[in-house]
Amino acid sequence: MSRRLLTVMWVGALAVMFATAQLARADTALAQNDQPFRRTLTVVGNGRATATPDIARVLLGVDIVNARLNAALAEANRKSAAIIAALEKAGVAKRDIRTAEFNVFPQQSYGPSGPGPITGYRVVNIVRVTIRNIDNAGTVLDAAINAGANTVQGLSFTIENIKAIEAEARKDAMADAKAKAEALASAAGAKVSRVLTISEIVSGNPFPVFAAAPAADGIGGGVTVTPGSQDVTVQVQVTYEIE
Secondary structure, X not given: OOHHHHHHHHHXXXXXXXXXXXXXXXXXXHHHHHOOOOOEEEEEEEEEEEEOOXXXXXXXXXXXXXXXXXXXXXXXXXXXXXXXXXXXXXXOOHHHEEEEEEEEEEEEEEEOOEEEEEEEEEEEEEEEEEEOOHHHHHXXXXXXXXXOOOEEEEEEEEOOOHHHHHHHHHHHHHHHHHHHHHHHHHHOOOOEEEEEEEEEEOOOOOOOEEOOOOOOOOOOOOOOOOOOOEEEEEEEEEEEEEO
């Protein structure tokens, strides 16, 4: 078979492939044109649900400074053990008390020529406490302070079962979206039909409500805490078919 004949055959095959591809594109375009035109309306619905926080979290413990490392450690250990015992006696479960920070820092004086000799040691032992009986939060803090806690920070209130509250907010958001869609469609002389697409606009979990830490001289005076309430918000974007 001559080279010229092979070239002619190859060119012919390419022509057939090109024609087939063009026919397939034409069929696809025709099928797309056969699809009925849909009139749509897209709205954003906002939902909100309010709930009272049911758990409190707080960081508390000891910050001890002593000229001797062994003495600083001994005092920190003794007071930390007393604090944990007081927390458990006040109703906090062992599983809800865990170490969040333990540090030993040398204390040095600084002069024009830089750091001087070590003058003492600082021992910090902090536990993270979860208080599930929120009405007992003040009593728990009182117990920890009276047992020797000299640092209390990050007291916050939050909702443990956030999914149930989010579900309420989500229903509210869908109802808001439908009301908006019906109002817009009515103004345009149309009627809302079925839902075509739904997407949720996630804004994250609600921020915890922070409370002021009790004063250092509040031992025996009673700690008052107020959890207040929290709002959970959800947004949904909904596309409706309209008639």
